[in-house]
Amino acid sequence: MAEFIMAAQNGRNIPTEDKIFGISRRANEMINEKGPDAVVNATIGTLLDDDGDLMVLSSVDDTYMGLEPEEYAAYAPIGGTPAYKKAAIKAALGKYEPKGYVEAVATPGGTGSIRNTIANYSCPGDKVLTSDWHWAPYRTITSEIGRSIDTYQLFTEDGQFNIEAFSKKVHEILEIQDRLVIIINTPAHNPTGYALSNEDWQQVVDCLSYVAPENRIALLVDAAYIDFAGDEDKYREFLPILETLPANILPIIAYSMSKTFTIYGMRCGAMICLAPTREIAEEFKRVCEFSSRGTWSNSAKAGQSIIANIFADEELLKKVTQERKDIREMLLSRGKAFEEESIKAGLKIVPFDAGFFASIPCDNPDEISAKLEKKGIFLVPLAMGLRVSIASISEEKCRRIPAEIKRAMEE
Ligand code: PLP
Structure with a gap:
């Protein structure tokens, strides 16, 4: 049967x-x-520690234990609490002060940011571009919302970032669709541990700068592991390069509190745009909040309160x-x-x-x-x-x- x-x-x-x-x-x-x-x-x-037990930052744990009921039991606003959004931008961008218009929308982990970016910056049936080595859930997320993944070969024969393969795929896909979401997971890429150098980033930006102005590209930087690659400032040096992109290409950072603050189960993250104009930033906020409402509604408040409290206290942040x-x-x-x-x-x-x-x-x-x-x-x-x-x-x-x-x- x-x-x-x-x-x-x-x-x-x-x-x-x-x-x-x-x-x-x-x-x-x-x-x-x-x-x-x-x-x-x-x-x-x-x-995990050497005995296989979960490692949790004790200062984050203490902050969690000190939350008032209002800080975890109440609904958070759809896009996140204002203090959280401010803290998330600081956490993601570090010392970098963007020239453009920055907006943040709270999401359940980095996963929510990836889902919301694909849902709002591509159309049903579209291909989403990432590298051949990639985090498998990208496929799950795209298939859930009627999109699919296409890939380029990440490395050349001698182990360099394969800008030619990247560029060829971008142009190939733009022959058949006029929008494109590109996911670049760096630094500390899952599953390889690779990081794009600033030169690699410059090449990506140069390539995308030649795309026809009628095309719309969301360049999603999946930065889930950015705080585990090495010096936190050094690994953020690529951020100003993103801001040299033309207006039809929108950089979005998918930032996850899961790893950075060891609160994986709290489901706390943010999508952050570096928009060249106020209109694009406001549209980003409006459409992504709308999408949030229609999927998970508001994100959990406890993680947002932990991050906001950490960034409100200089000593605690240092710790x-x-x-x-x-x-x-x-x-x-x-x-x-x-x-x-x-x-x-x-x-x-x-x-x-x-x-x-x-x-x-x-x-x-x-x-x-x-x-x-x-x-x-x-x-x-x-x-x-x-x-x-x-x-x-x-x-x-x-x-x-x-x-x-x-x-x-x-x-
Ligand atoms: N991106 C990559 C490459 C990941 O490996 C993960 C988690 O494993 C995420 C994003 C999102 O993590 P989370 O939704 O738990 O914040």
């Missing part, structure tokens, strides 16, 4: 189990059976920033360890700078990942290789696994 399908599929490809959570479940089963030392669970996209710096140093050491040992083991990895993840290119990721699972190493097989979450394993494990991965690839 044919399978009885009740739910409307609407062109979506819906798996029976989320791949990453499925692998993580098997890893936990093995941990229960053999103990934590026998297992490397490098699947989880949250920062949070220092605490984050400490855990970032730990993450950066893990990344360096993984990179060094990969070189020693002769394991090729995708160009890596910093962040929660690193990737290994290969032709048969499912097969290799299954072999590694038997040895207690749990990674995420992607379309083009294997993703290792260095955020969720100790430095010792980061040093140990490259040789084991290399061996599994050769067996």
Whole structure:
């Protein structure tokens, strides 16, 4: 008998189990059976300590514990509380003072910003452009709202940002549609750990500056990991380059409080536009708030209050920033360890700078990942290789696994 399908599929490809959570479940089963030392669970996209426990900034935790009922139980305005929006802009842009018109709209995490950008700056049926190595939920989000993902090859043969491939795809897509949302996830790109250099950004801007003025492009910078790439000011140096774009190209930053403030479950984020005119900024606010109302209504207030309170207190902000710096140093050491040992083991990895993840290119990721699972190493097989979450394993494990991965690839 044919399978009885009740739910409307609407062109979506819906798996029976989320791949990453499925692998993580098997890893936990093995941990229960053999103990934590026998297992490397490098699947989880949250920062864990060397014992596998969630790391939460204690200063953020204290701020949460100190909230008044009004600060978490009441509805927030659709676009976010004014104090939160101000704080979110400060958090996202750091010391940079934009020349243009900035507006922020609160969203449930960075995911909400991505969803709202696609929904409001593309049309049903449109393609959304991102790189071949990308965060899989981009596809889920686009398919949910009747769009699809198209990709360009992120790297040249010698591991540089592939501006030619990017430029070719932009022009190809604009032959068939007059609007385009481009998602660039940088720095500390998920899944590779790559960061566009300022020169790469300049090339992107030069390429987009040649697009016909009747086209409309939303350039979405998915900055989910920006505060875990290294020096927070240095990794924001690309921001002024974005402001040299012509008026038909709107830079939008998808900023997530999940990682920066270790409040993943609070669902707190913001979409921030760097608009060249007041009209474009006001339109951004109006359409994105409208869209929010029609999807999640207002975003949760607790996270907004935490961030607003942190930015209202200079001493507290300093403490949070220092605490984050400490855990970032730990993450950066893990990344360096993984990179060094990969070189020693002769394991090729995708160009890596910093962040929660690193990737290994290969032709048969499912097969290799299954072999590694038997040895207690749990990674995420992607379309083009294997993703290792260095955020969720100790430095010792980061040093140990490259040789084991290399061996599994050769067996
Ligand atoms: N973008 C990328 C590349 C991510 O990896 C994530 C989270 O894993 C997000 C955006 C959004 O995160 P959140 O919605 O939890 O803030």
